[in-house]
Amino acid sequence: MALSPYDFDHFHSTAHEALGIFRGQARARLGGPNGRETVLSAGDVLVLPAGVGHASIESDDDFCMVGAYPPGQDPEIERGDPAQLEAAQARVASVTLPENTPVGGPLKSLWE
Template sequence: MSIPQPERLHLDSDEATGYPNSPLPVLIYRQVLDIRNAEERANTFESMFKQHGWPPAWRYHLYDFDHFHSTAHEVLGIFRGQARARLGGPNGQELMLYPGDVLVLPAGVGHASLEADDDFCMVGAYPPGQKPEIERGDPAQLAAAHARVAAVDLPENAPVGGSLTPLWGEDS
């Protein structure tokens, strides 16, 4: 299987809402898996993420409130249903998520579901040793959130394969 090239989405810090976001881009991989069966798609995402050093942590939907994780990078593999999501916090950008898509969210990037199919579900994973805390934007805590985001180690591999360095390196 060839490694697809992701779309890159840069999201600036939002001082008004307290969402740190990240200097690293969100990576949006479209149609990584062309598997019709949702359970098989979920199992394949879990195997793929684990193989590339991102152990699967859960199967669930996307919360319907803006939140971020300042202590962990996150990968989301959509295996069932579709959703309209927002990235970057309350003032962020909207995008559609479909089965087979993968989002790689750098630590600090706000995300929320705005509308989703009843059966929408994803596989979520994090690099080893990274534990996500669910945080909401707080302008008074933005500097502390930025410091936590900056301290999160960058994983070597992308969860779909290949090196993250050219995607999240100094030129990202």
């Protein structure tokens, strides 16, 4: 599905996420509110393990990306509510590793 980036910090506790940038450029924060900023451009791919916070800080008007999730994993949006954090962390810990990586390479062995 084609997506525009969320401009607030969030994470997914029930799914890993792959994002492919196919138009424009954006500045994003990875790792939550105190995370690292990076510039994303057409052709970039992000593979985010469940529980990793991310947000768009700013983007071109024509910025667009596609999001994908492993089979059987349905993402939801978590915003880091302290009252729900313990339950979210338990869900993150139970998310299974995908059989294959969306872009190839040693990702699965790095996650293990």
